[in-house]
Amino acid sequence: MPETISEAVPAACVEVIRQVWDHLDDQLHSDELSALRLHLVECPHCAGFERFQIDYRDAMRSIRPRPGVAPWHIRARVLDALADAGFCP
């Protein structure tokens, strides 16, 4: 099992690895983005790394609580607590 970055990641790809998340998080400048996309087309290792991170991100988003109405007792608790604090609608 690779234990160091140099064992696991080709030297030319270390910076790219760092940039992939900047790209996925919309933090990359346009000129950096162009260079990154070119590298991803040519480098199967980094293209696979990008795919891995995209899939991870989709998996994380999938556990997001669905939008909806808060349970009725939450509203009741909040209004009761506010009333005790002097709130009068």
Add this chain to the structure above:
Amino acid sequence: MAFEREALPWIDDVYRFALSLTRDESDADDVVQDTYLRAYRSWHTYLPGSDCRRWLFTICRNVFLRSRERARPTVELEATDADAAAGGVVYATAVREGLEDMFSRLDLGPAINDALTRIPEPFRSTLIIVDVEDQSYEAAAELLGVPIGTVRSRLFRGRRLMQEQLLDYAKDAGFNIRPALVEQRRNA
């Protein structure tokens, strides 16, 4: 009243955000109640017409963190950009284990929820806000009260920690054994 008109309509969103942070309905109930109490008491600090939802989310996040500090001391780890490159080691390990497609192939929802409870602050909140709630760096920085660069470095560390945990889970569950290999062993 302005508080009723501007703050109360966001109770659904605040509840969902609290649930994202706590991963527990009972804890989320407490956080929502405390959030609105604090919001009411500090209503004079709110700028009318500004983003009330974000203002409430900030209070909610602080309430949550205070509750966590009471329950468990915060582990302060210095996150560096080296974690970004270290993410490459996690991926390389996944490839060697035949798990490079684990996020798309497996239902890791329960494992993700469990892993999130083990991620220390401040990385946990940052992961929830950006990776689960899909907020921008700018929104996360405002919610967390830290510079954007800090959000970035916390994400690098947090994502690596999450992926290491999920990789260990997938290996322990035997998901690295491909169906073809299982069949081969059965027929051996």
